[in-house]
Amino acid sequence: MSAMRNTNWDRRTVLRAAMGLAAAGGLAACGSNNGRGGGSGSGTSLTQYFHAYGEAGTEQAVKRYAKAYDKADVSTQWITGSNFESKLFSALLTDNAPDVFEFHPQIQLVKSGQVADLTDIIEPVKDDFNQADIASHTIDGKIWGVRMIDDPQFFYYRKSMLEDAGIEPPTTLDELVEAAAKLTTSKVKGVFLGNSVTPVMNPLIWSTGADTLDDKNQIAYHTDAVADGLGKLRTMFKEGHLLLDAPADWWDPSAITQGLVAIQWCGMWAMPVIEKALGDDVGIIPFPASGPGGKQAVTNGGWSMFVNAKSKHLDEAKEYVKWLWIDQKEYQEDWALSYGFHIPPRTSLAESADKLKTGLAAEGVKLFNEFGHFDNPAWTQAMIVALEGVVADAVRKGGSAEAALDKADRTVNRELKKLFG
Known part of the structure; x- marks a missing residue:
């Protein structure tokens, strides 16, 4: 779902700072207004x-x-603005901490004792969840969160603009670079990768056949093919073929619906809005393959529900999460399909979701299944920020891709040592 979907970007730095302070033990309370109601008959x-x-x-x-x-x-804190993580992590250090919160699977939440083990409530229905979601939420043999929605991210393109320029939808990064040049006019830019270009760093890595970390939790992204791919992003940036000043960022579809760009990286959540605006004049493609061992890639974002391990009402919080996100399939389906398109993580719901069975939505599901990459809980906030720095240094500033990757390696290795010794 769109407005705060840029979970990787500006707010990462804030969260890293918050987590650093958390480790040091010091953030002041956010004030006493925790938004809690007066209690129900149960008194909780x-x-x-x-x-x-x-x-x-x-x-x-x-x-x-x-x-x-x-x-x-149950009262809800609906947190607006671009600093959800900083508010969440500040609150988690206080007496006003939420009992239940949404976030992404992250190993440091487990290692810091911040999230409760939810194995007992998920285990009975584990087989009805997308097994990649179960895997990404399993750390030390226990399951720590309940996935609510899966959110594939890919490219949307204007069919008419590509036809007018005489080009096919790109299947390689070289073709995307060529398309960006041909599609850019005095009024329209070729491609929108987000105002900061950082949303496509991970898909770029995957598109070369590499990964962020290998199965031994060692750096896997620093390859010649990734460095070469960064050079191709730099070409589009330098030649002025990327939209860089969109009124809303990549998670919002307005750049493509308003005709500012021919190809936009965005999420499946925006599909109903895009189709309403553009009708049949829209198609989708994965991030194109790059380099000799390349393969197309789709990012699978999404949100999960966690229980605060330090909640004064731990059992009641777990019971509520079980009730809503495991037992109430009607609400789970409503959440996934009534407010934008998301893929239900429950296999039974995904299979019965008629809205996702035809047209562009069915294509989105196919791309998700064929090319999707899920959360790696060992890939921490500081690591994400380090790779954002690579994009800033190598793509936006035009520095050496190798030097930028070397700089990221130092941060990532420091983090890996903290986590795994």
């Missing part, structure tokens, strides 16, 4: 944190689900 009050999703109706839906729960009084 729970608070849940959500970032502000962009699609209309999402806040009302979350609050409607919570209101339907009769074993506790």
Whole structure:
């Protein structure tokens, strides 16, 4: 879901700072107003944190689900602005910490004792979840979060603009560079990769056949093919073929719906809005293959529900999460399909989701299944920020890709040593 979907970007630095402070033990309380209600008949009050999703109706839906729960009084903090993580992690260090919160699977949450083990509530239905989601939430043999939605990200393109320029949808990065040049006019830019260009760093790595880390949790992204790919992004940037000043960032489809760009990186959540604006004049493709061992790539983002291990109402919080995100399939389906398009992580719901069975949505599901890359919980915030620095140094500033990757290696290796010794 769009508005805060840039979970990797500007806010990463804030979160890294917050986590550093968390490790040091010092963040002041965020104030005493925790938004908790007066309690239900059970006498238990729970608070849940959500970032502000962009699609209309999402806040009302979350609050409607919570209101339907009769074993506790559940209040929702709907956190607007671009600093959801900093507010979440600041709050987690205080007496006003949420009992339940959404985030992404991250190993440091487990190692710091911040999230509760949810194996007991997920185990009975584990086989009905996308097994890649189960794997990404499993650390030390235990399952730590419940996936709510899976969010594939890929390129949308204007069919008519490509036809007018006489080009086919790109299947290689070289073809994307050529397309960007041919599609750029005085009024339209060829490609939108986000205002910072950072959203496509991971897909670029995957498109070469490489990965962020290997199965021994060692650096796997620093290859000649990745350095070469960064050079191709630099070419598009330097030649002025990338849209860099869009009124809204990559997670919002307005750049392509308003005709500012011919090809835009965005998420499946935006598909209904894009189709409403452009009708049949839109197609989707994965991030194109790059380099000799290359393969097309799709990012699978998404959000998961976690329970604060330090909650004063730990059992009640787990019971609520089980009720909403495991037992209430009607609400899970509503959340995935009524406010933009998301793939339900529950296999049974994904298979019965009629809205995803035809047209562009069915293509999106196919790309998700064929080319998708899921969360790696060992890939931490500091590592993400380090690779954003690679894009800034090598693509935006035009520095040496090798030097930028070397610089990232130092940060990533330091983090890996902290996590794994």
